[in-house]
């Protein structure tokens with residue numbers, strides 16, 4: 209059970225939940241925040257992970273040819289932000305107060321905008337990757353992470369983003385930060401987020417939660433040295 213709502217406010221837990229997503233070596237990605245929400249809420253789920261090779265045969269079985277998907281008592285649903293809100297509601301990590309929920313949603317959607325910009329090109333053309341990462345560093349990170357850093361002052365006193373209470377918004381921010389700190393993005397300096405202390409404070413607070421510590425002991429985050437030239 210999360211800290212955002214009481215148990216009586218949380219949703220009915222289905223008897224079977226299967227979260228399907230790539231195995232990204234513990235880094236962020238669109239599936240990891242929902243995994244963390246389920247883990248933090250002590251909700252059992254099948255953590256179905258697969259490689260890109262396996263993905264080719266899985267893709268046509270998903271509603272939009274994309275993951276994550278969540279299979280709830282045999283029914284598959286898609287879209288990472290919708291899944292995250294749903295598991296947040298089940299586990300008490302999504303506010304029942306609509307006004308508070310609005311701020312949580314603002315953060316989820318902002319991190320989604322950043323993810324869309326981050327994954328806009330994943331192909332083999334190195335020059336195109338360099339160009340895309342330059343845009344990320346100069347434009348998208350200041351816009352979305354810099355924007356969030358300023359907004360956090362209005363959302364509460366921290367360390368968690370909204371009213372100081374742990375919510376799925378903190379999990380989505382943490383997964384974005386983990387992917388940047390892991391060095392997976394070539395041509396992006398590893399210290400790029402250092403000018404955003406409030407965002408980093410959310411990450412630190414989440415990564416220190418005992419269940420999260422235990423989770424990453426089991427699923428270590430693979431660290432890389434990003435290519436810079």
Ligand SMILES: N[C@@H](CCC(=O)N[C@@H](CS)C(=O)NCC(=O)O)C(=O)O
Nearest residue numbers: 237238273274275276286287288289
């Ligand atoms: N709007 C969707 C986007 C899903 C998406 O693009 N997922 C990526 C992984 S993060 C994917 O499935 N890529 C493989 C492919 O498109 O074949 C969501 O938020 O779930």
